[in-house]
Structures are given as C-alpha cells and as structure tokens.
Amino acid sequence: MSPRDVRRPPERFIDLARMAAFDTLRDVHASDAYANLALAEQQREHDLNAQEAALCTELVNGTCRWEGTYDRIIEAAGGRALGTLQPAIVDVLRLGTHQLLGMRTPTHAAVSTSVDLAGIALGERTTGVVNAIIRKVAQKSLDEWLDELTAGMGERGALALRTGHPRWIVDAWAAVLPDDELEAALLADNEPPVPTLVVRPGLAERDELLTDGGRPTEYSPHGVVREGNPAQLAAVRQRRAGVQDEGSQLVALALTRVDAPAGRWLDLCAGPGGKAALLAGLAGQQGSTLLANEAHQHRAELVRKALMGYPVNTWQVQTGDGTRPSWEPGSFTRVMADVPCSGLGSLRRRPESRWRRTPEDVHELHELQAALLDSAITSTAPGGVLAYVTCSPHRAETAAIVQQVADERVEILDAPSFLTEVPDCRALTDERFVQLWPHRHGTDAMFLVLMRRRQD
Numbered sequence: 001m002s003p004r005d006v007r008r009p010p011e012r013f014i015d016l017a018r019m020a021a022f023d024t025l026r027d028v029h030a031s032d033a034y035a036n037l038a039l040a041e042q043q044r045e046h047d048l049n050a051q052e053a054a055l056c057t058e059l060v061n062g063t064c065r066w067e068g069t070y071d072r073i074i075e076a077a078g079g080r081a082l083g084t085l086q087p088a089i090v091d092v093l094r095l096g097t098h099q100l101l102g103m104r105t106p107t108h109a110a111v112s113t114s115v116d117l118a119g120i121a122l123g124e125r126t127t128g129v130v131n132a133i134i135r136k137v138a139q140k141s142l143d144e145w146l147d148e149l150t151a152g153m154g155e156r157g158a159l160a161l162r163t164g165h166p167r168w169i170v171d172a173w174a175a176v177l178p179d180d181e182l183e184a185a186l187l188a189d190n191e192p193p194v195p196t197l198v199v200r201p202g203l204a205e206r207d208e209l210l211t212d213g214g215r216p217t218e219y220s221p222h223g224v225v226r227e228g229n230p231a232q233l234a235a236v237r238q239r240r241a242g243v244q245d246e247g248s249q250l251v252a253l254a255l256t257r258v259d260a261p262a263g264r265w266l267d268l269c270a271g272p273g274g275k276a277a278l279l280a281g282l283a284g285q286q287g288s289t290l291l292a293n294e295a296h297q298h299r300a301e302l303v304r305k306a307l308m309g310y311p312v313n314t315w316q317v318q319t320g321d322g323t324r325p326s327w328e329p330g331s332f333t334r335v336m337a338d339v340p341c342s343g344l345g346s347l348r349r350r351p352e353s354r355w356r357r358t359p360e361d362v363h364e365l366h367e368l369q370a371a372l373l374d375s376a377i378t379s380t381a382p383g384g385v386l387a388y389v390t391c392s393p394h395r396a397e398t399a400a401i402v403q404q405v406a407d408e409r410v411e412i413l414d415a416p417s418f419l420t421e422v423p424d425c426r427a428l429t430d431e432r433f434v435q436l437w438p439h440r441h442g443t444d445a446m447f448l449v450l451m452r453r454r455q456d
C-alpha cells in the first residue's frame with residue numbers, strides 16, 4: 001500500500017489510479033462526458049503521477065471500448081439484467097472485468113480492488129453483489145466467455161462481441177469493406193493511435209520535429225508521428241505545427257493537387273481549423289487566399305488561432321451558416337466541404353463514442369450534409385474544384401450524399417489518382433472515391449470525393 005492510497009476504516013483501500021478511473025467512468029456514464037476530457041480532469045484532480053496516469057488511462061479507455069462485450073459477460077455472470085443493478089455498481093464491475101479479461105490482472109487483485117472500490121465509493125452494502133459477480137467473471141478467460149456468449153449466434157453478432165462493437169457498426173462497415181477485411185478493420189478501432197503532427201507549410205520544416213523518436217508519416221509530406229505531449233513542442237505552441245491525423249492532411253492535400261483556375265479558396269466548415277491551416281499555407285504558396293467559414297463562434301475562434309501564424313492578408317475567418325452563404329455563387333476556385341458527421345471514422349480516438357452513437361445520429365445529419373454539399377457546388381467557380389469530405393466511412397454520410405446531390409453541375413474526378421502514394425485507397429462504393437482506413441493506412445477512416453464544376 002502506498003501512502004497515496006485512499007484508506008477507509010476498517011481495512012479497505014484503493015489506489016488513486018483506480019479511484020480516478022472509476023470517477024471518470026461515472027462522468028462518462030452519468031454526465032455524458034467525453035472520456036478523454038473527463039480522464040484529463042480526473043487525473044488532474046487526483047494529482048496522478050505518470051505511472052498512475054498510464055494505468056488510469058488504460059483502465060478507462062479499455063473499459064469504454066469493450067463496454068458492450070463486458071456488459072454481456074457481467075449479465076451472464078450475475079444471472080441478471082444490467083438494468084437491475086445500480087449504474088455505479090455496473091461501472092465498478094466493468095472496471096474489474098477489464099482488469100481480469102483485458103489486462104490479465106491477477107484474480108485476487110482484480111477481485112479485492114473491485115470490492116474495496118465498491119466499499120469506499122458506494123458503501124459496504126454494495127460489496128456483496130460486487131464480490132459475487134466479479135468472482136464469477138474471473139472463473140473464465142475472455143475467449144471462454146466469448147465462446148459461451150456467441151454460441152448459436154450469427155456471424156455478424158459474434159463479430160460485434162468479439163471486437164467490442166455495436167452490431168449496427170459492424171453492419172455499416174460490412175457494407176463498405178470486402179468481407180475478408182471486416183474483422184481487421186474493427187480490431188483497428190481498438191488500437192489507440194500515436195499522435196500525428198503536421199508542419200504548417202512555410203512556417204516550419206519536418207526536421208524540427210524529427211527528434212526524440214519522431215518519424216515522418218508514411219504518406220503525407222507534412223506529417224510527423226511522435227509520442228509524447230505535443231503541447232511541449234515549441235513549434236506547436238507557436239502554431240507553426242499542429243496536431244492533425246494523417247488522413248485529414250491527405251484529403252486536404254488532394255484538393256490542392258487538382259488543376260484549377262487561380263482564385264480564392266474556401267473552407268466551408270472549417271472548425272477547429274486543422275484542414276484550414278494546411279490549406280491556408282498551401283494557398284499562400286500558390287498566391288491565393290483562404291476564406292475559412294464556420295457556423296459556431298467558439299469554433300471559428302479556434303480556426304483563427306490555428307491560422308494566426310500566417311500573414312494576415314492570406315486568410316480570413318468568418319462565422320456563418322454554410323448552407324446560406326454570404327458570398328456570391330461561383331466565388332471560389334477550390335472549395336473544401338468537410339461536413340459535420342458522426343465521426344465513426346475516428347473510433348480509435350474516442351473510446352466511448354461507439355456505444356453512445358446511434359444509427360439515428362447518422363440519419364439526422366443527412367439533410368445538413370446534403371445542403372452543405374449543394375452549397376459547396378454553388379460556391380465553386382466554373383472550372384474550379386471541390387472536395388466533399390467526412391471522417392466517417394458510413395455509406396449514408398458518404399456515397400449516398402454524393403449520389404443524391406452531385407448532378408450535371410459537376411464532374412466527379414478520380415480522387416485516388418491525386419493520392420498516388422497511398423495504396424488501396426479506392427472506395428468499395430465507387431472507385432472514383434477515396435476511403436482511408438485505420439487497418440490499411442494507419443489513418444482515421446476519412447472519405448473524399450473530388451468534383452469539378454462544369455462550365456455553365
């Protein structure tokens with residue numbers, strides 16, 4: 001026992017890492033907090049050292065990712081529906097289950113810390129049920145539980161349990177991936193990515209970030225993969241570099257590689273400004289300027305901060321609804337429409353989101369996504385190019401929107417031919433579309449369509 005452990009008479013104690021992990025899970029489940037934000041807050045509040053913080057992070061992220069599978073195991077072990085247990089007890093059990101089945105914590109340690117956590121955080125009366133259920137969970141390995149739970153189940157349902165995903169996401173991935181890649185794609189959602197940085201064109205060189213184990217990204221000429229806290233780097237603090245997934249860099253780059261007439265560029269949905277910062281730098285190098293539009297004031301402020309390193313006469317940020325533009329039709333020769341989406345392409349970054357999102361979320365966005373693409377087409381000058389981008393591979397947000405909105409005003413271009421360095425990036429839904437995948441490319445699952453506005 002360390003002097004930092006939380007003790008309560010008579011003889012219960014819990015280490016700070018588990019206490020902070022439990023408090024984070026309560027924030028996530030009782031207050032709908034984002035796991036990453038709640039985790040950072042609880043780590044600060046409990047004043048965790050680096051080792052404790054690493055354990056706490058694994059406990060929270062692993063428990064959140066595998067929640068659906070763990071819940072079925074807890075129900076089977078307890079012989080009762082989850083809804084009959086107090087929600088905070090369920091969180092204690094989820095944490096214990098992750099230690100037993102996901103982290104290989106010795107049984108006696110996982111059981112005693114679960115019971116002590118329940119006693120300290122929820123009261124002695126809760127320890128009996130926690131003790132009984134967690135001991136049952138400990139009687140089988142993860143594989144044994146999965147074999148038992150998936151017996152007689154269909155293939156997709158079993159895959160959902162075995163990869164820690166809701167069934168509807170498995171079905172959505174199956175609609176846009178070859179069968180033999182489905183499992184690999186789902187498992188890749190469980191691997192947290194190493195932070196990827198981007199150097200802002202003209203403001204920094206990659207070499208500056210290639211220290212302390214930093215290495216160039218595989219495809220983007222502007223990216224660096226680097227462990228550690230990006231905020232500690234001078235280039236990031238000075239906004240000469242930023243944090244940006246490689247896939248996000250690549251879709252912005254593709255737009256800049258298509259031949260287009262000289263003129264102003266537009267980022268229609270710019271917040272928080274990752275793509276806008278790359279586009280502004282490249283626009284400046286080509287003698288153009290960028291208008292970055294964003295619907296929400298606070299996100300427009302983030303865009304402004306991201307662009308601050310560039311000369312002020314090369315960019316402008318404005319707050320406005322992109323479906324009701326303040327500019328004249330045909331005002332821009334390059335237009336980025338990186339529309340609001342479900343974010344299902346970045347599940348590896350947001351451990352809890354797969355259990356929080358619903359199919360309805362995807363369908364609710366349909367009208368706005370279609371209206372923004374329509375507005376992007378109208379905003380593009382004849383001969384100019386536009387990109388429709390989502391950080392989701394879901395068909396309803398990608399191919400379905402393009403098929404609905406892209407009409408005789410535009411020609412659909414062969415987007416993969418503008419990313420020749422990226423292998424296997426043709427989408428299954430239409431080979432002129434780009435679909436990146438974590439399991440293939442190590443990027444978020446970004447989707448890209450490039451179009452040229454026809455002459456009137």
Ligand SMILES: C[S@@+](CC[C@H](N)C(=O)[O-])C[C@H]1O[C@@H](n2cnc3c(N)ncnc32)[C@H](O)[C@@H]1O
Nearest residue numbers: 269270271272273274275295321322338339340
């Ligand atoms: C996927 S994010 C864009 C990410 C951004 N391009 C980047 O790389 O950092 C979509 C953005 O669209 C904004 N948005 C939502 N509705 C909008 C609208 N009607 N017009 C313009 N922007 C909108 C959201 O606030 C959000 O910041």
